[in-house]
Amino acid sequence: MKRYERLADQLSGLIKRGDLPPGARIPSVRAACKAWGVSPSTVFRAYYLLENRGMIKARARSGYFVSSASRELPRQSPETSLGTDPKTVNISDLVFEVLKTIRQPQTVPLGSAFMSPMLFPMARVGKSCATANRSTDLATMVDSLPPGHEDLRKLISLRYLMAGMTVPVDEIIITSGTLEALTLGAQLLADPGDVIAIEKPTFYAALQAIERLRLNVVQIPVDPVEGHDLDALARALQQLPVRACWFMTTFHNPTGVTLRDSRKQALVDLLARHDVPLIEDDVYNELHFGPDPVRPAKFFDRNGLVIHCGSFAKCLAPGYRIGWAAAGRFAGGLERAKWMSTLSASVPAQRAIADYLRHGGYERFLHKLRRELAHQQSQMLEAISRYFPANTTATRSDGGYFTWVALPDHIDSLQFFQAALSSGISVAPGPIFSADGAFRHRVRLNYGYPWSAQFDKAAATLGALCADESRCGAKLAGPVRPA
Amino acid sequence: MKRYERLADQLSGLIKRGDLPPGARIPSVRAACKAWGVSPSTVFRAYYLLENRGMIKARARSGYFVSSASRELPRQSPETSLGTDPKTVNISDLVFEVLKTIRQPQTVPLGSAFMSPMLFPMARVGKSCATANRSTDLATMVDSLPPGHEDLRKLISLRYLMAGMTVPVDEIIITSGTLEALTLGAQLLADPGDVIAIEKPTFYAALQAIERLRLNVVQIPVDPVEGHDLDALARALQQLPVRACWFMTTFHNPTGVTLRDSRKQALVDLLARHDVPLIEDDVYNELHFGPDPVRPAKFFDRNGLVIHCGSFAKCLAPGYRIGWAAAGRFAGGLERAKWMSTLSASVPAQRAIADYLRHGGYERFLHKLRRELAHQQSQMLEAISRYFPANTTATRSDGGYFTWVALPDHIDSLQFFQAALSSGISVAPGPIFSADGAFRHRVRLNYGYPWSAQFDKAAATLGALCADESRCGAKLAGPVRPA
Numbered sequence: 017m018k019r020y021e022r023l024a025d026q027l028s029g030l031i032k033r034g035d036l037p038p039g040a041r042i043p044s045v046r047a048a049c050k051a052w053g054v055s056p057s058t059v060f061r062a063y064y065l066l067e068n069r070g071m072i073k074a075r076a077r078s079g080y081f082v083s084s085a086s087r088e089l090p091r092q093s094p095e096t097s098l099g100t101d102p103k104t105v106n107i108s109d110l111v112f113e114v115l116k117t118i119r120q121p122q123t124v125p126l127g128s129a130f131m132s133p134m135l136f137p138m139a140r141v142g143k144s145c146a147t148a149n150r151s152t153d154l155a156t157m158v159d160s161l162p163p164g165h166e167d168l169r170k171l172i173s174l175r176y177l178m179a180g181m182t183v184p185v186d187e188i189i190i191t192s193g194t195l196e197a198l199t200l201g202a203q204l205l206a207d208p209g210d211v212i213a214i215e216k217p218t219f220y221a222a223l224q225a226i227e228r229l230r231l232n233v234v235q236i237p238v239d240p241v242e243g244h245d246l247d248a249l250a251r252a253l254q255q256l257p258v259r260a261c262w263f264m265t266t267f268h269n270p271t272g273v274t275l276r277d278s279r280k281q282a283l284v285d286l287l288a289r290h291d292v293p294l295i296e297d298d299v300y301n302e303l304h305f306g307p308d309p310v311r312p313a314k315f316f317d318r319n320g321l322v323i324h325c326g327s328f329a330k331c332l333a334p335g336y337r338i339g340w341a342a343a344g345r346f347a348g349g350l351e352r353a354k355w356m357s358t359l360s361a362s363v364p365a366q367r368a369i370a371d372y373l374r375h376g377g378y379e380r381f382l383h384k385l386r387r388e389l390a391h392q393q394s395q396m397l398e399a400i401s402r403y404f405p406a407n408t409t410a411t412r413s414d415g416g417y418f419t420w421v422a423l424p425d426h427i428d429s430l431q432f433f434q435a436a437l438s439s440g441i442s443v444a445p446g447p448i449f450s451a452d453g454a455f456r457h458r459v460r461l462n463y464g465y466p467w468s469a470q471f472d473k474a475a476a477t478l479g480a481l482c483a484d485e486s487r488c489g490a491k492l493a494g495p496v497r498p499a
Numbered sequence: 500m501k502r503y504e505r506l507a508d509q510l511s512g513l514i515k516r517g518d519l520p521p522g523a524r525i526p527s528v529r530a531a532c533k534a535w536g537v538s539p540s541t542v543f544r545a546y547y548l549l550e551n552r553g554m555i556k557a558r559a560r561s562g563y564f565v566s567s568a569s570r571e572l573p574r575q576s577p578e579t580s581l582g583t584d585p586k587t588v589n590i591s592d593l594v595f596e597v598l599k600t601i602r603q604p605q606t607v608p609l610g611s612a613f614m615s616p617m618l619f620p621m622a623r624v625g626k627s628c629a630t631a632n633r634s635t636d637l638a639t640m641v642d643s644l645p646p647g648h649e650d651l652r653k654l655i656s657l658r659y660l661m662a663g664m665t666v667p668v669d670e671i672i673i674t675s676g677t678l679e680a681l682t683l684g685a686q687l688l689a690d691p692g693d694v695i696a697i698e699k700p701t702f703y704a705a706l707q708a709i710e711r712l713r714l715n716v717v718q719i720p721v722d723p724v725e726g727h728d729l730d731a732l733a734r735a736l737q738q739l740p741v742r743a744c745w746f747m748t749t750f751h752n753p754t755g756v757t758l759r760d761s762r763k764q765a766l767v768d769l770l771a772r773h774d775v776p777l778i779e780d781d782v783y784n785e786l787h788f789g790p791d792p793v794r795p796a797k798f799f800d801r802n803g804l805v806i807h808c809g810s811f812a813k814c815l816a817p818g819y820r821i822g823w824a825a826a827g828r829f830a831g832g833l834e835r836a837k838w839m840s841t842l843s844a845s846v847p848a849q850r851a852i853a854d855y856l857r858h859g860g861y862e863r864f865l866h867k868l869r870r871e872l873a874h875q876q877s878q879m880l881e882a883i884s885r886y887f888p889a890n891t892t893a894t895r896s897d898g899g900y901f902t903w904v905a906l907p908d909h910i911d912s913l914q915f916f917q918a919a920l921s922s923g924i925s926v927a928p929g930p931i932f933s934a935d936g937a938f939r940h941r942v943r944l945n946y947g948y949p950w951s952a953q954f955d956k957a958a959a960t961l962g963a964l965c966a967d968e969s970r971c972g973a974k975l976a977g978p979v980r981p982a
Binding site: 112138139160191193196199208221225230338353355357358359362365 | 591595598616621622625626628629630632633634640643674675676678679682686690691704707708710711713817818819820821835836838839840841842843844845846847848851
């Protein structure tokens, strides 16, 4: 743990215990340097972190104050399922029912998997698209065949380098969105009927892809605070012929949790001992609220066993469908698989993103986006804290735009989903996030939209629904879809 | 058969029999009208057809003359394999070896699957890309999710209408290239281990996709003149649990053959009796040399059993990776499958093509392209006729840009491929076009490039290689890759 993180934790403890109550002034940077014997830069970073966590707020020309929303929501209890029983996956019908709701433009999109399109520099990327595709460039047409546009691959390699990682250009394969990178990886490593290890809960698109590939899964619990249960994974690796893991170790969807560096290292070591590859879904990596990049599991890989899958869809240009895999020792196989699935990714989109990365001001944009998302998280958690029953819990993340909410036990989240929808609000109900319809009291809420009166009102409506047992009560719930 | 086609056939007969020898003048339009009792427009269309077939040539202000390349190459004999023995597919290694050659910029690309990028209106499509993506348009981002960009789908539906077909917009799903449409169709209709019917020969990308999907195949012979062997298909349907057909009935790759309308009708009827869907790969449809569009099998479908897969990659914008499926009764399933594979096709590319179709002058471009390709076919066949051994045969197509060449029996096409490559020329060897390494004396040649001295020289080199048994002899051939 770095010095500024230790300092932030100390302050965080003071705030949580009430030693620094809401509204209290936080020591000035000068006073803090003196009090804790650290540099101004350390204090600044610690305060930045606390601000991003929504625990303190800056007031112009007055310094920092403890935020009114600083009451931490209760920690969620770890899942108990050990998950060493391979399952087939059959989740799509339910997922599609939920997905339909995102096309209804009048619905408040708390259930959406997408961030507000307003937050992206679409006009600037569009300009890059125009610039980069105005002329005929025959060489680029061929250059963009798998493994993909060479300049773009070099720029991605450079971004890895800026995050402290050496990922050779040769390892990088551009794909038609990250979902393609992930599924090609799974398809390369496992045959139909084979077992792969996935998370529980996990992003439903992973479940759908696995259903389509007819793989079996063993579900590894992900605790909303601690992350992946490595003991459960170790047992699964011993007991089952696991062909690969498909994990999201940073800003996990839906919980928002990030596996600590030491545990990422342990995960990679464990997999290396069993020679099991990791397909790492890292699409939210750029959306960190803290000042420093978060290291993916790939950082700790010395054996080429990690296929690191990244995206521009979540942090720059949704709809362009440009993702990539840094595929380690599987680069050759993945490149072939790419040829055989959709040939190349769209050339104008590859060119546009390469042009934007060179000339668009990506760092400046990301800096702004990260602050906005951190701020939106604070507002979402504040609203949950205000409107939802006291025994509600919600996760606070260091990046991304999801919070995983545990509703009171008497609420059935599928009923809640239906009731919310008839009030014009979408939520993502817990049961779509696992292969066995678990998480019946949980929902994932999206704070990827600028907070507004409409969102505040939606949060209030959801809170009120929790009190309405006649509409959301668990006793009324129909049978869980068989897994 | 239409009147102008009958007239063209009559003239063609006269030319083939030598009644009208090379250099002879063809009757003027006025004389022809009188002689055959037809309208000037019929004569004009017949002459246009013959010109596209390379049999006659116009000279400015002098009328039409029999072309010097009018010697028809001998007809190829039908394949005899009955193909009712399901096989697994394992062709990729060989295909990738061949594909590598297209990346070598110095190689004369007679083995390429692509047309010359110079022939496409890339600058104009780039302009559409710029125009359509300059501004932020949030609605389009959501609109472009499966089934895809609504305006583009309407424009595709309109093109069907112009070709005399009613295909509702609801049936059309935009995909990341046509290969995705085809593979999603196959994946939807058949599970791993199931049997689907494919062509022999067939496009190797289909074989690779099928290998990836772990399907078994029954191979239906495609005669280079008559097209698909419907008797063999009927037997296969009786004897095997065929889940779907994957056929290209128009400008077939590699043979160039088009199934006649009456036989397309018979194919569709046969499949309807067995309730077996047809995945129709129709990517060359727009590249017809005659004046009228060619009807796909989809035209004859009354049961929603045909998934018609189209493309803009072969006729407008390679690299944009925009294809589609008009999926009949499978539209719902295919839309879901698209969600689960690569989510949406690239939005800027969808927008660009929609803009081009509205404003770019597509018809004018296609008209020019079709004439160029027809002309290039004549030049290619003329060169084969001039340089290759007399017992060489090559197919003449009514569209597309491939000819399927049967080399003399003493030539092994894999040896020929290697020898050609060391002379700086790529060819596509016959064995990559089937699941069992057949067609060892055949190669596919690409005439999708403007003819030039370089191509003429390459044809001469290939012709000379045929005489060089020490380098291309069948007796020297290694073992065929097991199927």
